[in-house]
Amino acid sequence: MKHTLSVVVENQPGVLTRVATLFRRRGYNIDSLTVGRTENPNISRMTIVVDGDDVIIEQVTKQLHKLVEILKIYDITEEPTVDRELALVKVRADSQIRGEIMQIVEVFRARIVDIGRNSLIIEATGDENKINAIEDSLRPFGILELVRTGKVAMLRGAK
Amino acid sequence: MKLKGAEVLIRCLKEEGVDVIFGYPGGVVLPIYDALYSSDIKHVLVRHEQGAAHAADAYARVTGKVGVCLSTSGPGATNLVTGIANAYMDSVPMVAFTGQVPTGLIGRDAFQEADITGITLPITKHNFLVKKGQDLVRTIKEAFHIARTNRPGPVVVDLPRDIMAGDMDFNGYPNEVGLKGYRVVRNCNMGQVLLAVETIQKAERPVIYAGGGVIGSDASELLQELAIKMKIPVATTLMGIGCFPETHYLSLGMLGMHGTRYANYAVSEADLLIAVGVRFDDRVTGKISSFAPHAKVIHIDIDAAEIGKNFGVDIPIVGNVKQVLEEIVPRLQPCEQFTEWHRTIDRWKEEFPLTYSESHEEGRIKPQYVVEQIYYATQGHAIITTEVGQNQMWAAQFYKFTQPRTFITSGGLGTMGFGLPAAIGAKIGRPDMTVIDIAGDGSIQMNIQELCTAVEQRLPIIICILNNHFLGMVRQWQELFYGGRYSYTDISVQPDFVKLAESYGAIGIRVKDYQDVMPVLQEALTVTDRPVLLDFWVEREANVFPMVPPGESLYNMLGGDEE
Numbered sequence: 199m200k201h202t203l204s205v206v207v208e209n210q211p212g213v214l215t216r217v218a219t220l221f222r223r224r225g226y227n228i229d230s231l232t233v234g235r236t237e238n239p240n241i242s243r244m245t246i247v248v249d250g251d252d253v254i255i256e257q258v259t260k261q262l263h264k265l266v267e268i269l270k271i272y273d274i275t276e277e278p279t280v281d282r283e284l285a286l287v288k289v290r291a292d293s294q295i296r297g298e299i300m301q302i303v304e305v306f307r308a309r310i311v312d313i314g315r316n317s318l319i320i321e322a323t324g325d326e327n328k329i330n331a332i333e334d335s336l337r338p339f340g341i342l343e344l345v346r347t348g349k350v351a352m353l354r355g356a357k
Numbered sequence: 358m359k360l361k362g363a364e365v366l367i368r369c370l371k372e373e374g375v376d377v378i379f380g381y382p383g384g385v386v387l388p389i390y391d392a393l394y395s396s397d398i399k400h401v402l403v404r405h406e407q408g409a410a411h412a413a414d415a416y417a418r419v420t421g422k423v424g425v426c427l428s429t430s431g432p433g434a435t436n437l438v439t440g441i442a443n444a445y446m447d448s449v450p451m452v453a454f455t456g457q458v459p460t461g462l463i464g465r466d467a468f469q470e471a472d473i474t475g476i477t478l479p480i481t482k483h484n485f486l487v488k489k490g491q492d493l494v495r496t497i498k499e500a501f502h503i504a505r506t507n508r509p510g511p512v513v514v515d516l517p518r519d520i521m522a523g524d525m526d527f528n529g530y531p532n533e534v535g536l537k538g539y540r541v542v543r544n545c546n547m548g549q550v551l552l553a554v555e556t557i558q559k560a561e562r563p564v565i566y567a568g569g570g571v572i573g574s575d576a577s578e579l580l581q582e583l584a585i586k587m588k589i590p591v592a593t594t595l596m597g598i599g600c601f602p603e604t605h606y607l608s609l610g611m612l613g614m615h616g617t618r619y620a621n622y623a624v625s626e627a628d629l630l631i632a633v634g635v636r637f638d639d640r641v642t643g644k645i646s647s648f649a650p651h652a653k654v655i656h657i658d659i660d661a662a663e664i665g666k667n668f669g670v671d672i673p674i675v676g677n678v679k680q681v682l683e684e685i686v687p688r689l690q691p692c693e694q695f696t697e698w699h700r701t702i703d704r705w706k707e708e709f710p711l712t713y714s715e716s717h718e719e720g721r722i723k724p725q726y727v728v729e730q731i732y733y734a735t736q737g738h739a740i741i742t743t744e745v746g747q748n749q750m751w752a753a754q755f756y757k758f759t760q761p762r763t764f765i766t767s768g769g770l771g772t773m774g775f776g777l778p779a780a781i782g783a784k785i786g787r788p789d790m791t792v793i794d795i796a797g798d799g800s801i802q803m804n805i806q807e808l809c810t811a812v813e814q815r816l817p818i819i820i821c822i823l824n825n826h827f828l829g830m831v832r833q834w835q836e837l838f839y840g841g842r843y844s845y846t847d848i849s850v851q852p853d854f855v856k857l858a859e860s861y862g863a864i865g866i867r868v869k870d871y872q873d874v875m876p877v878l879q880e881a882l883t884v885t886d887r888p889v890l891l892d893f894w895v896e897r898e899a900n901v902f903p904m905v906p907p908g909e910s911l912y913n914m915l916g917g918d919e920e
């Protein structure tokens with residue numbers, strides 16, 4: 199099962215390498231990993247989606263805790279969260295089918311951010327399912343390029 | 358106060374109580390060596406950086422202090438790597454300082470640049486690259502703190518040349534560390550402690566499984582108190598040897614692959630296993646699904662990640678062994694009587710003792726006999742270091758250890774070449790003790806250059822090579838599991854070890870007759886100013902028994918049941 203870990207780390211060079219090395223060395227599977235600054239410039243937040251059973255997730259968490267620069271780890275898989283991912287999708291789009299693509303964009307509340315002669319770039323944000331869905335809907339038109347950021351997440355409420 | 362970075366480093370080391378550094382110089386550490394020249398910290402010049410790391414490692418194991426080694430950048434630093442990995446696997450507190458090219462050149466493939474913090478990432482507890490002079494003091498403080506606290510381990514501090522050569526302000530050494538993400542484990546869960554007490558009190562067939570964590574936390578006396586008060590038999594891991602006197606009637610010796618039959622049977626039949634400072638290594642458990650099948654398991658470990666890593670336990674207690682035992686032991690009602698369990702174990706001990714056949718062939722001695730004679734010659738009072746292989750296992754089996762920090766061996770990494778530099782580190786740490794390296798003819802050649810270090814330091818260490826002219830342990834596996842096809846394990850082509858010793862300025866003696874073993878050992882023990890190398894020619898194809906074949910359960914042991 200996929201777990202989402204929200205990991206608060208000191209903003210130091212090398213933290214990302216340490217985390218990545220740990221996953222590689224112990225053979226855990228990272229599904230996605232994002233890292234970025236927070237309201238505090240000394241602190242970054244990683245959102246790691248990792249695949250594994252409960253025993254593995256427990257090990258991942260405990261091993262991560264041993265890294266000196268890691269401050270806090272929350273397993274937010276079961277918690278009420280807001281999570282978002284951003285995707286940029288370049289699709290083949292000549293003038294006949296543009297209308298159809300625009301409709302899809304509309305439905306998913308995505309945006310067109312670039313128009314080329316035979317292609318469009320679409321920007322979509324949403325949870326993982328929504329991004330999967332928009333990807334599936336655009337595929338028949340011919341996806342030329344696609345990039346997804348991986349998930350960022352935050353607990354709901356005041357915690 | 359303005360000082361050079363290297364001078365600040367030396368000051369900080371003195372504040373940490375460092376009195377010896379094992380090292381080897383080079384270009385980028387010239388400023389550090391210049392500062393050492395006028396310092397009263399002892400520097401031991403090794404002949405290969407791997408030797409420095411192992412010596413610092415063993416120094417730490419015998420003294421309980423943090424071991425310190427130093428190398429130059431690039432090849433100097435990479436030569437330390439095996440030694441760092443060794444300390445990591447055996448949880449030894451060590452700080453390794455490496456020189457680095459000047460900060461302005463980092464990342465440009467400068468002369469002798471190696472990314473040592475990158476290389477050692479997975480084999481250190483933590484590592485640092487000091488990029489600014491102002492971070493130096495804090496970094497050293499943190500490095501020692503991390504190395505010695507919680508589960509100990511090696512820390513690398515990479516020091517660019519310009520920072521060592523440049524001036525900086527020094528305003529004293531801090532008392533506190535400010536590591537937000539690293540907390541020292543100070544408490545343990547009392548609910549779990551009480552549960553453990555209740556479970557121990559009720560157990561009918563308890564066994565203690567004690568390891569390196571007991572020795573590292575200086576809890577051997579408490580462990581003995583627990584065992585004796587409750588009359589619980591004690592099996593130790595290879596790393597736990599010495600935490601319980603092997604001469605005591607409750608001792609089961611070592612368990613695991615080359616453990617005693619009675620230790621392995623006891624664990625297999627126990628209804629309670631008290632695992633203290635151990636990590637359920639595969640060399641111990643054999644086939645994990647049939648390890649301690651009838652037992653409830655209490656596991657005391659300071660590293661939460663060890664709980665459940667290899668083996669699911671019933672009562673985990675995260676905490677320092679010493680502290681946890683201090684809570685548990687006084688709460689127990691002493692056990693007054695011997696039971697059927699003790700009688701069962703006594704029967705196993707009688708039926709399956711550790712033995713070997715004493716018929717020596719012409720010109721070849723039984724290796725086990727040599728180890729026994731070392732035990733008698735030193736009256737059980739010595740520090741024994743080992744190389745890796747059969748020599749190591751026979752040392753573990755046939756020398757009866759009674760004190761913690763006296764058996765110094767490479768357990769987790771199994772590093773051939775560990776024993777000789779370890780003997781140097783041990784002797785420097787404990788000059789009052791006799792120090793003997795029990796070696797194999799293969800392993801000893803991996804760091805033989807350190808004989809020169811021992812000669813220079815005038816260290817009367819004794820190297821006992823159990824010379825079977827084979828890579829014995831590998832040959833044993835080939836005999837047992839590969840149909841006797843001795844693929845590249847015959848090392849009959851080898852130096853004349855006696856002449857080799859002499860050429861270094863040490864004493865060398867060859868022994869081929871078992872009757873000479875004791876007299877030669879006694880002679881070696883009288884030497885006070887230089888190393889002695891004893892080249893014992895032992896039976897070529899002797900095997901280490903008993904043995905749990907790889908992947909088998911502890912019940913299925915080979916050997917040790919005849920005679």
Ligand SMILES: Cc1cc2nc3c(=O)[nH]c(=O)nc-3n(C[C@H](O)[C@H](O)[C@H](O)COP(=O)(O)OP(=O)(O)OC[C@H]3O[C@@H](n4cnc5c(N)ncnc54)[C@H](O)[C@@H]3O)c2cc1C
Pocket residue numbers: 446447448507508509567568569570571573574593594595596597611612613614615616633634635636637638640641657658659660663676677678679745746749750767768769770771772830
């Ligand atoms: C050729 C060869 C054969 C071997 N055969 C055997 C064999 O037959 N039997 C055997 O036992 N080993 C054998 N070994 C060694 C084996 O590989 C392991 O190194 C060893 O079993 C590990 O010992 P340990 O469990 O005591 O753990 P260690 O490696 O000593 O680890 C210590 C544990 O204690 C914990 N700890 C540390 N400090 C504290 C503290 N203050 N408080 C609480 N917990 C703490 C640590 O977190 C860790 O989990 C062999 C090795 C070689 C090279």
Ligand SMILES: Cc1ncc(C[n+]2csc(CCOP(=O)(O)OP(=O)(O)O)c2C)c(N)n1
Pocket residue numbers: 744745746747748749770771772773796797798799800801823825827828829830831
């Ligand atoms: C550096 C290193 N290389 C290879 C091995 C694999 N290995 C384990 S035991 C052994 C044989 C050791 O031979 P020797 O030192 O002669 O000791 P013996 O087993 O004969 O006592 C080897 C090659 C190892 N443990 N370490």
